[in-house]
Amino acid sequence: MSDSGYDLRSLTGKLSQVVGEGNVLLDEPMSKHTTFKIGGPADVFVIPEDTGELESVLEIVRSAHQSFFVLGCGSDLLVSDEGYRGAVIDLADGLLSVGYDGHCMTCQAGVPLKEASEMACELGLEGLEFACGIPGSVGGACFMNAGAYGGCMADVLESVRTINSAGVLQTIAVADLDLGYRTSRVRKENLIVVEATFRLHRGVSEDIRARMDELTVRREQKQPLELPSAGSTFKRPKGFYAGKLITDAGLQGYQVGGAAVSMKHAGFVVNLRGATSADVHAVIRHVQDEVFRQFGVHLEPEVRFLP
Numbered sequence: 675m676s677d678s679g680y681d682l683r684s685l686t687g688k689l690s691q692v693v694g695e696g697n698v699l700l701d702e703p704m705s706k707h708t709t710f711k712i713g714g715p716a717d718v719f720v721i722p723e724d725t726g727e728l729e730s731v732l733e734i735v736r737s738a739h740q741s742f743f744v745l746g747c748g749s750d751l752l753v754s755d756e757g758y759r760g761a762v763i764d765l766a767d768g769l770l771s772v773g774y775d776g777h778c779m780t781c782q783a784g785v786p787l788k789e790a791s792e793m794a795c796e797l798g799l800e801g802l803e804f805a806c807g808i809p810g811s812v813g814g815a816c817f818m819n820a821g822a823y824g825g826c827m828a829d830v831l832e833s834v835r836t837i838n839s840a841g842v843l844q845t846i847a848v849a850d851l852d853l854g855y856r857t858s859r860v861r862k863e864n865l866i867v868v869e870a871t872f873r874l875h876r877g878v879s880e881d882i883r884a885r886m887d888e889l890t891v892r893r894e895q896k897q898p899l900e901l902p903s904a905g906s907t908f909k910r911p912k913g914f915y916a917g918k919l920i921t922d923a924g925l926q927g928y929q930v931g932g933a934a935v936s937m938k939h940a941g942f943v944v945n946l947r948g949a950t951s952a953d954v955h956a957v958i959r960h961v962q963d964e965v966f967r968q969f970g971v972h973l974e975p976e977v978r979f980l981p
Contacts (some may be wrong), residue, residue: 682717685738685761689720692730697721697768704753704980707745707764709809711902712951713753713980716762723768725782725843725868732841732866735761743980744866746811747786750818750904753980755951766811769868778832779874783813783867787820790872795886800877801830806886807893809905813867817860819853823889828853832873836865843868856909856976898936902945907958908973916973917941923964930956943977 682700689698698720704713722728735742741760745751748766769782772793779799781790787810791802804825808815816834819827831848838844852859860867893899908916920926920940928935932949935957936942943957962973 685734685740686718688734689718689731689761692734693720693722693727697723701757702762704748704757704762707762707766708748708751708753708904709902710748710752710904710949710954711945712755712949712954713751714755714757714951716758716760718761719764720761721764721768725769728763728765728769728866728868729837729841729843731763732837735763736841744813746784746814746817747809749809749811750814750976750978751980752904752951752954752977758980765813769813771869778871780869780871781812782869783811783816785812786810787812787815791886794872794874795879795882798877798879798882799872799874800882800885801825801874802872803882803885803889807890812870816851816867816870817858818856819858820856823892826853827870830872830874832871834860834870835868836860837868838863838865896939898938898942898944901936902949903936903942904977906941906976907943908941908961909976911971911973914969914971915941919965919969919971919973920961923961923968925961925964928957928960930960933957935961 686698701715702719703715705711720731722731743758743762745762745764746766765784769784771782772785773780774797779794787805787808790812791806794802804823808820808822810820815827833845833847835845910916917940925935926940927937931953932945932947933943933953934946936944943954958975965971965973
């Protein structure tokens with residue numbers, strides 16, 4: 675397992691007592707849990723189904739001095755070909771409850787943003803339309819202040835419930851989340867999102883649906899959704915657009931192995947067929963080097979790397 679030498683059988687046994695044997699998997703291919711469809715096996719893959727189970731899983735893993743990673747939809751993640759030496763805690767298959775109290779909508783961390791926006795539409799609540807095509811989870815969206823088409827999580831959040839490194843549950847108001855471009859207090863302090871509460875506004879479901887349909891069409895026309903990717907590969911550099919810089923550098927179609935810069939949108943590195951993590955890394959490095967050489971602009975990856 676990992677360098678800690680902790681007994682794998684003991685760890686999985688304790689985890690199974692909490693979440694059930696069916697929710698603890700060994701050597702689980704991470705390619706099955708990322709939108710890139712890339713990644714080697716995780717030593718242990720565990721699926722808690724509620725907040726209590728999540729707290730217990732975290733306590734067990736931390737007590738074992740074991741490395742762990744909390745996974746949402748895997749939509750902004752590139753996992754190494756060697757996989758992950760430790761425990762991956764999967765929220766996207768367990769923490770999936772959505773509630774509405776007549777004022778606010780609350781979603782657990784594993785709820786896909788698409789489903790959250792669909793639920794808001796059904797309830798006649800506007801504000802989450804921008805999220806209808808973002809392929810991430812609510813927890814991941816809070817982590818990085820996800821956004822698109824002029825909207826972002828900072829515009830719609832009321833509060834977020836998190837677990838800190840000491841295992842303490844806390845509710846943080848949006849004003850205290852330090853939400854910025856692709857960053858947040860959640861990210862800076864390595865907090866774990868349990869659920870998020872949205873402050874939305876009453877609207878007309880038909881109008882909300884029309885806006886979502888419009889954004890979906892725009893996304894389908896401009897983005898390479900037909901191929902596996904992790905969404906936008908690079909953050910937007912100040913004063914520029916990553917896609918235009920990459921296009922102007924003549925890098926559309928640049929390919930290493932099964933990974934390439936999309937011909938449809940240069941801001942995306944895509945998995946054409948059977949790409950490895952090494953292939954993607956090579957494409958990213960080349961794009962960074964060429965854009966910096968030609969324009970003096972450093973492109974910072976928006977994709978997260980594990981490990």
